[in-house]
Structure formats: structure tokens, C-alpha cells
Amino acid sequence: MKTPFTRSLLFRVLAALLILTAPVLSGCQDDDNGKDAENRVAEYKVIDDELIQGYLTRRGYGPGTGLNQYERTESGLYLVKLKENSDTTRVRKGNQAEIKYVGRFLRATNETTTFDNSTEKGIPCGCLPLTVGAGQVIRGWDEGLLLMKKNDRKMLLVPSYLAYGPAGSGGIPPDEPLAFDMEVLDVR
DSSP states (O other): OHHHHHHHHHHHHHHHHHHHHHHHHHHHHHHHHHHHHHHHHHHHHHHHHHHHHHHHHHHTOEESSSTTEEEEOTTSOEEEEEEOOOOOOBOOTTOEEEEEEEEEEOSTTTTTOEEEEGGGSOOTTSSEEEETTSSSSOHHHHHHHTTOBTTOEEEEEEOGGGTTGGGOBTTBOTTOOEEEEEEEEEEO
16 A cells, blocks of 8 residues: 555655756756857857958958948948048937948859848838837847948948848848948938
């Protein structure tokens, strides 16, 4: 007669142990996934930077702050000044902005391929209206716009981890760095 009681107690103890250790074990899984994601980003930071450097070289852009020169941010975003501008109205987080842009791939094999264009949005201004810093666009845009002023025209060279990352989007493959010729038409 003691056997059923002992088995019942054993099952209760095992169930309690399982319940208590499940969060710890699943936490290990999350740590592994987090490390994998960090490693992937680190790997693509190197790959994307090489691809962007190749694009800059092919286009004849050099480092600096002048016309047709590039600057690199700490995150890995590159900005090339395409037009001189004396306007002092800076783009700030929360501003309403109208952006005219053309998005292209930047790999040598497809750098002339346009995947998006604001003039095809059907909006009278031929631009994309957005709230800066509200997460409506890719992270590279939110960062780059904060480094621009009204009437600026710059080329943003966006690493994949600041664009669509490993998921890609529509016709944009996973882990694809992108080039955006962008002009800030208005800021309010």
C-alpha cells in the first residue's frame, strides 16, 4: 500500500522541480539566442562596412565634411553630403518632416537597382511625410535625419543592422545594406 503514496509523492516532487527549473532553463535558451543575435550583428558590421567602403570607393567619395565627402557615425551609418546648404533649421526628434528619397542597393552587382522612390508614393509633394524619431522608418533613417537640416541632400549608406536586418522586407533581401539619396524638403 505504500507504493501508490510514494509514487504520488515522487510525481509531485518531480512536477514541482520541473515547474521551478523551467524558467531557469528557458532563460538559458534566451541567453543563447541573445548571444547568437549579438554575434550575427558583429559579423554583419564587418561585412556591411566592407560593402559600404567598396561603394564609396567606386563612387569616388572620400572622408571629410565637404561636398561629396562622407562621415561615419559611431553606429556605422555613413552620410555623404550631396548639396551645399546654408539653412540652419535642424531636424529634431518629434519634428514633422517631408523627405524626398530614392532607395537603391549598394552592392556592386546591383547598385543601380532602385527598390523604392518617394515620387511613386502618390503624394503631391513627391515625398514621404513622417515624424522623426517615432520609429516609422528604419533605424538608419531616424539616426541620419537627426544629422540633417532643412534642404539638406545627403546619401545615407545604411548597414543592414540599421535597415531591415536578417528579416529583409518585401523585395529587400535579408542582411542587405542600402543607399538612400535623401533630401529634407520641409521640417516643422
